[in-house]
Amino acid sequence: MKISREIKTAILVLSGIALFIFLFTYLKGEDLFTSSNNYYTKFDYNGLTMSSPVTIKGNKIGKIEAIDYDFDSGKTIVEFSVTPKLKFSKNSKVRLYQTGLMGGSALAIIDAADGNTAQAGDYILSEVKEGVISSLGDDFSGISNDLGTTLKSADTLVNSLNDLVIDDSDEGLKKTIAELNSTLKSFKNVAFSANDLIRKNDEKIASMLENFDKTSAELAVLVKSLNEANLANTVKNLDEMILKFNQLASGLEAGEGTMGKLLKDDALYDNLENATKELELLLLDIKLHPARYRRILSKKEIPYEEPTAAELNNN
Template sequence: MKITKEIKTAILVLLGIFLFIFGYNYLKGQNLFEPKNIYYTEFDYNALSSSSVVTVKGNQVGKIQDIIYDYKTGKTRTAFSVNEQLKFSVNSKVRLYETGLMGGNALAIIISNDGELAKPGDVLESEIQVGLITSLSKNFSGLSTDLNATLKSTDTLLTNINKIVIDESDAGLKRTIAELNATLKSFKNLANSLNTVVSENDKNITSILDNFKTTSNDLAVMTSELKEAKVGNTVESLNATLTNVNSLLTNLNNGEGSMGKLLKDETLYQNLEGATKEMEALLKDIKLHPKRYFRILSKKEIPYQESETN
């Protein structure tokens, strides 16, 4: 996959930001990748800087994190960090001593194994190495020389940065910035094109929004009408009716009631069938022998006579 110039520019910018943050913290004596615990100690005066180190038996194990003057006690509270692997007792002492390098000073932890282990945030007892103040007064004379050397180093660094900025090669930073400017112009042209499209179709967009508004109003009215129609009550009434019908059909199926017995009672069916046959025979007999039934309508008793059989 080919990496575009825009991606290269973004990577370069992010890398520069990361290096700036890392370098700034490194100059302050902080390592972002080192796990550490913070402890405190107090002195009557301040002879340290944020770049001072913390040592154990001559080995660097931490850095000074913060130096704060306590207005209540009149002492200087120093916060320092050490590697979390370092374990020591709360009875250990923190000694202020001269490093001998450019007249700098540092802290040394005099480890003690008595008592419980110190926890991050504990305040440790401090002490000062004998002859430190005299040594500090002698080092003030060399301050101007050290400052001059520092300024020369800074000038050299700025010169090198200037060379990078005015580099005319393909890989130079100046060319990269120019490409980034061209990319921003392309985005600007795209935004202008989109603005033109919106302007040309302003009427269509307005019409679409009006139609959508009308549709929304119609849906709202329909929803209100359905709510006022009490569809829920109608459904409940229909459900109750279906329940009654289901109960009626169940009773019929179980043979309950007159209709149920008529449907399920075979004896009643047989009786009805027999009565029907007898009624049919009676009607047939009345049709064939009407004189036999005249005695019922006559005031005189007419004896019953057997019909002649064929």
């Protein structure tokens, strides 16, 4: 059977059209030889593009089929398809997330796994996961404000340095740099002098540090000895003794006991004073008339005579 040229041309044209359709659908991410189930969800804004992937646990299982804006509700209605092999709950959520730092969005199915299997054509609740760039937006704004403040401070510092340089000509700048070099040389000389002084007194400094270490060790031993000596109990006993002295002084002040009565009872004091005077007169009489007391056993009694004023003054 001979095929005419017209039929051959028609077959080539139809084959080209079929190949074009296949390539076009392939570039759109569609597969003509596989079936899928379509579902719907809604977002407050659109961050997706046609053929954006649909994933579950990071695995691609579908793609975006259509994106339409609902003028009545002001929401974006997204139609997406997934492989029929996937069974997920109708109460799951479809999460919009960014796939990279430079943008690009996708949908992820967060399965509720409650046994209520979704059917093709069902509406699934949606949520939006904030991306890295958008989450850093507020931080970048704060950083930019801080950077602006820092730049203003740097500008103020530069202006202050310019004010210090009275002559801003080439000669003035050279003179300022020369003075700065002179100041740095002075600091360098001071540093060398300090290093030389430390080097010459290195042994003394080492000895002083060693003595300081020994003193610290001895002080630690002293503190340990005081702790072992139970200084707290000693202070407590001293407090108790002082308290007893205070109680004794209070008793004396109140006239308690013999000492208290002696201090507070005027009659007792007068009696003791009179007894002392009489004892003094007795001793004086013994001194002046010893013969009177040698005859105590004698029948002849020698009467007592009070000493005269002259005798009292002489003794």
